[in-house]
Every structure is written in C-alpha cells, then in structure tokens.
Amino acid sequence: MSHLLTIRDLGREALEQILALSERQHSRLPLQGRGVALYFEKPSARTRNSMEMAAVQLGAHPVYIQRDEVGLGTRETPEDVARTLACYHSIIAARVKDHRLLEQMAAAVDTPVLNMLSDSDHPLQALADLLTVKQLFGRIEGVRIAYVGDYNNVARSLAEGCSLLGAELIVASxxxxxxxxxxxxxxxxxxxxxxxxxxxxxxxxVWVSMGQDDETEERLRAFSNYQVSADLMSRSSDAWFLHCLPARRGEEVTDEVMDGPRSAVWRQAENRMHSARGAMAWMLGVNP
Known part of the structure; x- marks a missing residue:
C-alpha cells in the first residue's frame, strides 16, 4: 500500500501502472465493503463527484467529510484525525489548503493517503490530463504540450508527469x-x-485560483495577454485544447475555444473519475 501525495512520489513504472489501471474496465469489486474517507477543506464539483463514483466503481463506500465535522488542526491534530479515519477506511483522501497537513496525516498512519488537491500539488488532475493525452494520441512520449498561464499546483503536477513519461512541455507565463x-x-x-x-x-x-482573491486585479493585468483564443490556437494546426476546470470564460479562454471542435475538456473531466479509480486501485495493490 502506498501514499500518493504528489507525482514526485511516483516513478515512471508506477505512473504507467496507474494509467493502465485507469483504462481498465472493472469486472469485479475489489473494495467491496470497504470505506474511502473524502475530507474536504475546499468545495469541489469534479473532485467530489469523480472520487465518489470511482470509489463506488471499485465496490467501496465513500464518506464525504467537511472540515467543521472533524476540526482538523483545531479540535484534533491532523495525526489524530488520520488515525481515527484509519480505523474505518481503506483510503484517506483529502483536499486541503496546506500540503503539510497531508504529510502529517501520511506520517501517522499506514492507511494510504491520497492528495485530492493541495496548495502545491494536484496529482489527480495530472493523472487525468496524461490519460487524456494518451487517449488522443495513443502515446504520451514525444507529445508537445503548451501550458499557458500561471505555474500553479496543476501545472507543477502536469510538469512532473510529463517529465517522467517523456512528453515535451513548454510553459508560457x-x-x-x-x-x-x-x-x-x-x-x-x-x-x-x-x-x-x-x-x-x-x-x-484560471488566472486567479481559489484563495487568491486579494490578488485578482494584479493577476488580471499580468495575464491579460495570455488568453487562449482562436487566434492563439491558430498558431498550431489541429491542436487539442485542455482545461482542468472550472473555467472563467472570457478571461483565460474564449467560448469559441472551450466549445470548439478541438476541445477535449469534457473527456478530460470524465477522466478525473477513471484516473481516480486507477490511483486508488494502485495504492491498495488491487486489480479491478
């Protein structure tokens, strides 16, 4: 059993195994009767839905937990919360503001801890991104990817995955x-x-991520020339467009690109579920 806090935790072989498990159609329920704790400090649409459905597809019972219900870091230490959840669940998944909380939880228990998002990393999004690239091109190695915008947690995890699997990533910021x-x-x-x-x-x-509202005006000015428009897309013939969502249409991307024929955004969003299933199966060493 393995924790998955960052893409850096993986080698190339492990990353390829997760992607292979993500593509596999499950024929049995290897986590039947087992629990998956889903702890959220931040609200989410894709993460909650994809993780709950991925757990169900493996036969597990997902339990959604809000910050106020456990008082992590206030009523109880992160370590004690993790130890409590480990009494009931086979995986502890957490979406937190401070990545150090994940590290504290992982150090306290043998039960696998999964990062659903932190201020520094978003490994589940990178897994979905790489799975989407693999589906579109039949490979990841050698595919040229342009990331336009803020080098945030999403970009960092994507960069680490591209480096491991040999994709060519160019970041424009x-x-x-x-x-x-x-x-x-x-x-x-x-x-x-x-x-x-x-x-x-x-x-x-997005140019302004959750928790950066006080930087809004400054960031809008800094990124004003970084909008992905039809004109920018025309710099490359037949490029596919990806966005981790939610999108602020009219800021970092235009409607024409989001809704255009070369947008793979909704396939990418669906792959959040498939890659979450693959990640959890890998963490527990099960074959669905």
Missing part, C-alpha cells in the same frame, strides 16, 4: 508567475505564441 525550478526536460517562455507554435495540446487554467 508572465515574469514572476513561472517556475523557479522545473523537472527535467520542461521549458519555460514568456511569449504564449512561442509556446503554442507547433503544439499538439494547448492547456490553460
């Missing part, structure tokens, strides 16, 4: 919003047109 240190093989530019030129995938995310 304004000065001050890119990476200071990136995985091997990941390139950074300032000009979004340069990143998109010849890309097979164009990916973006």
């Amino acid at each position: 304004p000065e001050g919003y890119g990476f200071t240190e990136a995985p091997e093989g990941i390139r950074q530019v300032v000009d979004p047109a340069e990143a998109v030129e010849g890309a097979q995938i164009v990916y973006t995310d």
Whole structure:
C-alpha cells in the first residue's frame, strides 16, 4: 500500500501502472465493503463527484467529510484525525489548503493517503490530463504540450508527469508567475505564441485560483495577454485544447475555444473519475 501525495512520489513504472489501471474496465469489486474517507477543506464539483463514483466503481463506500465535522488542526491534530479515519477506511483522501497537513496525516498512519488537491500539488488532475493525452494520441512520449498561464499546483503536477513519461512541455507565463525550478526536460517562455507554435495540446487554467482573491486585479493585468483564443490556437494546426476546470470564460479562454471542435475538456473531466479509480486501485495493490 502506498501514499500518493504528489507525482514526485511516483516513478515512471508506477505512473504507467496507474494509467493502465485507469483504462481498465472493472469486472469485479475489489473494495467491496470497504470505506474511502473524502475530507474536504475546499468545495469541489469534479473532485467530489469523480472520487465518489470511482470509489463506488471499485465496490467501496465513500464518506464525504467537511472540515467543521472533524476540526482538523483545531479540535484534533491532523495525526489524530488520520488515525481515527484509519480505523474505518481503506483510503484517506483529502483536499486541503496546506500540503503539510497531508504529510502529517501520511506520517501517522499506514492507511494510504491520497492528495485530492493541495496548495502545491494536484496529482489527480495530472493523472487525468496524461490519460487524456494518451487517449488522443495513443502515446504520451514525444507529445508537445503548451501550458499557458500561471505555474500553479496543476501545472507543477502536469510538469512532473510529463517529465517522467517523456512528453515535451513548454510553459508560457508572465515574469514572476513561472517556475523557479522545473523537472527535467520542461521549458519555460514568456511569449504564449512561442509556446503554442507547433503544439499538439494547448492547456490553460484560471488566472486567479481559489484563495487568491486579494490578488485578482494584479493577476488580471499580468495575464491579460495570455488568453487562449482562436487566434492563439491558430498558431498550431489541429491542436487539442485542455482545461482542468472550472473555467472563467472570457478571461483565460474564449467560448469559441472551450466549445470548439478541438476541445477535449469534457473527456478530460470524465477522466478525473477513471484516473481516480486507477490511483486508488494502485495504492491498495488491487486489480479491478
């Protein structure tokens, strides 16, 4: 059994195993009668729905837990909450603001801890992204991906996955919003047109993430030239568009691109469920 807090926790073989498990149609219910704790400090649409359905598809019973119900870090320490949940559940999944909480929980229990999102990493989104790339091209290695926007938790996990599997990732960010240190093989530019030129995938995310509301005006100014529009997409012939959602239409992406024939956004969203199923199966060493 293994924790999954970041893509950095995985080697190439483990990452490929998770993607293979994500594509597999389950013929039995390996987690029948077992529980999966889903702890949320932040609200979610895709994460809650995809994780609950992935647990059900494996035969498990998902339990949705809000922050106020357990008082993590206030009424009880993260370690004690994890120890309590481990009494009932086979996996503890958490969506938190501070990544250190996940590390504290994982250090306290043998029960696998899964990061559903933290301030620094979003491994489940990266798994869905890589699965989508594999479905679109039949491979991941050598596929050229342009990420346009803030080098946030989504971009970081995607970069780590691309580095492990040999995809070519170019990140276009304004000065001050890119990476200071990136995985091997990941390139950074300032000009979004340069990143998109010849890309097979164009990916973006919101400019103002949850918890950054006090930076809204500053970020809107910094990213004003980074909108993924039809004009930017035209820099590469037949590129597919991806977005981790939710999208702020009219800011980082136009309706024309989101709803266009080369948008794979909804396949990507569905793959959140499939990759969550693959991740949980891998963590417990089961074969669905």
